[in-house]
Amino acid sequence: MIHAFRGEILTTPAPDLVQHYLDGLLVVEDGLVVALGAYADLAGRFGDVPVEPLSGLIVPGFIDTHIHYPQTGRIAAHGQQLLSWLEQHIFPAEKAFASRAHADHVAAFFLDELLRNGTTSALVFATVHEGSVDALFEAALSRNMRIISGKVLMDLGPEGLRDTPEAARGESEALIARWRGRGRLGYAVTPRFALTSSDAQLRVAGDLLAAHGDVMMHTHMAENRGECAAVEARFGAAHYIDAYDRFGLVGPRSLFAHCIHMNDAAMGRMGQAGSAIAFCPTSNLFLGSGLFDLTHADRFGVCVGLGSDVGAGTSFSMLATQGEAYKVCQMRGSVLDPFRALYLATAGGARALGLSDRVGGLQAGQEADFIVLDPGATPLLAMRTQGAGLAEKLFAMQVLGDDRCVARTYIAGILAHSR
Known part of the structure; x- marks a missing residue:
């Protein structure tokens, strides 16, 4: 018609x-x-x-390049910076997603909230539970939304949110087989961040990414200075990105949320690899993580999209996110043009997700x-x-x-x- x-x-x-x-x-x-x-x-x-x-x-x-659906109920959770905020507010909330009924309820609310705010495509964190991905994909399929997600990998996570390298491989493979090619859905291999996965599990993530040419890799990087120091100490890395690079996780299908604390070598490596960044201004301000440097990313040709990063992010609205991105750029000494802001929330996000031929x-x-x-x-x-x-x-x-x-x-x- x-x-x-x-x-x-x-x-x-x-x-x-x-x-x-x-x-x-x-x-x-x-x-x-x-x-x-x-x-x-x-x-x-x-x-x-x-x-x-x-x-x-x-x-x-609008295209949201980084958001956590299980954190919907913890948006506007007071106090703390990243690592303690996760321990106090987020990990307890995510444990509830062992219940499929709970996951179904939150997934439906979450996707309706996206639509109410004009977001039609998104790259979404689920939880470590296989059923949390099924719940999100079923709800997205019924709404014909373009959603990319995947089971979170975290074998070093807290009790109740801990898997194993073997479970990470088996459950991820099962989810890919179950959902590949259905509707407008896509899969992302999703290690939470370097500190929550063992070397063995990060190798599994690299294997999954290499074995499936149609999947993405979605994780966090260089969000908080304390986190960066812990990653560099554990891995003996010159920079956070090296911890991912050694496992084959830095490439053209990789999207890293935040990337606030990046030196020239790290940003240059991202540009060379064709990896993308989700710029999440509201969460970076809310958690006191820092100010993303868009000009720095531009200098190395790194693709950038906008992310709401709910629940650390404070609004589902990608309009409001564009406004906050403007303020962050102002604090960095640059001016974000309103048309460039719209690009970051639409076609720029599509490019970051490898969807430029389809949406944006x-x-x-x-x-x-x-x-x-x-x-x-x-x-x-x-x-x-x-x-x-x-x-x-x-x-x-x-x-x-x-x-x-x-x-x-x-x-x-x-x-x-x-x-």
């Missing part, structure tokens, strides 16, 4: 490319974009196609995941954006906006959420 959507459309399919149509037309067939452009240019070609007018600003669906830019042949933003969602936004130009209007929504700005969310051209 072919149909079209008419309204103001904005997309940033490349870092230096802005496509804006004040009166635009997005043509969709069987969930894929057929054409995108000015209504005046396309109306003649698609004159018989049903057209739905949309009021607001149409942009690609509303280009012909890509999946038609998009949202409708309302610049008048609150009285303050309405006042601030009245008569504003495009860049000013977009920036105001990034700084002042949240889930209330998301009027509608479409998955493959089908309405999935309406405010």
Whole structure:
């Protein structure tokens, strides 16, 4: 079935490319974009196609490159920095995911919250429990969302969240076999971080990544100075990245969350390997971890996407995350352009996840995941954006906006959420 959507459309399919149509037309067939452009240019070609007018600003669906679904219930947990925060708040919460019923309940709430905030694709941490991945994938499949996840590997984790290298291999292989090729799902080999896995388990992670050319590797790196020091001491590494590199975990299908405390050699290695970074400003500020240096990553050609990192992250809203990324860049002495921020939350995230051919830019042949933003969602936004130009209007929504700005969310051209 072919149909079209008419309204103001904005997309940033490349870092230096802005496509804006004040009166635009997005043509969709069987969930894929057929054409995108000015209504005046396309109306003649698609004159018989049903057209739905949309009021607001149409942009690609947001792509969250790092988020923890089991931590949904611990968002805004007070006190502590990373390692003690995990011990006090997160590990106890994750133990509950041994219950499949609990995992099903949280997964459904989590995915609905993503849709309410305009996030249509995400790279998601589950827990060490195999059933936590099944719960998330089943819920995502029913919503036709593009979700990548995997069983967390942590044989050095606390009691109740500890597996073995053998279980890591067997359960990961079973999950890959069970979910590969279903819907819009993808798998990620997921060691929690270097300190929670033995050398034997990190070798298993490298083996899994090498054996399956269609899976990602998803983990954390260089988030907290104390964590960095502990990793470098345990592994005798010159830098945190060396601990992963020796097990074959640094490559073009690898995404590392945070990467705040990186020297030139480490960032250069990431650029050389084609690995990606999830920039998670709200969690980095909340846990006092530090300020990510986007300019440093750019200098070495490292691909960067935005991550909410809920539950250390303080909002599911990728609009709010863009606003916080701007503030972090300001503290680093650089200015994040609003169009670059939108790119990081859409096509940049797609590139980081190896999905540039599928989502992120509303280009012909890509999946038609998009949202409708309302610049008048609150009285303050309405006042601030009245008569504003495009860049000013977009920036105001990034700084002042949240889930209330998301009027509608479409998955493959089908309405999935309406405010």
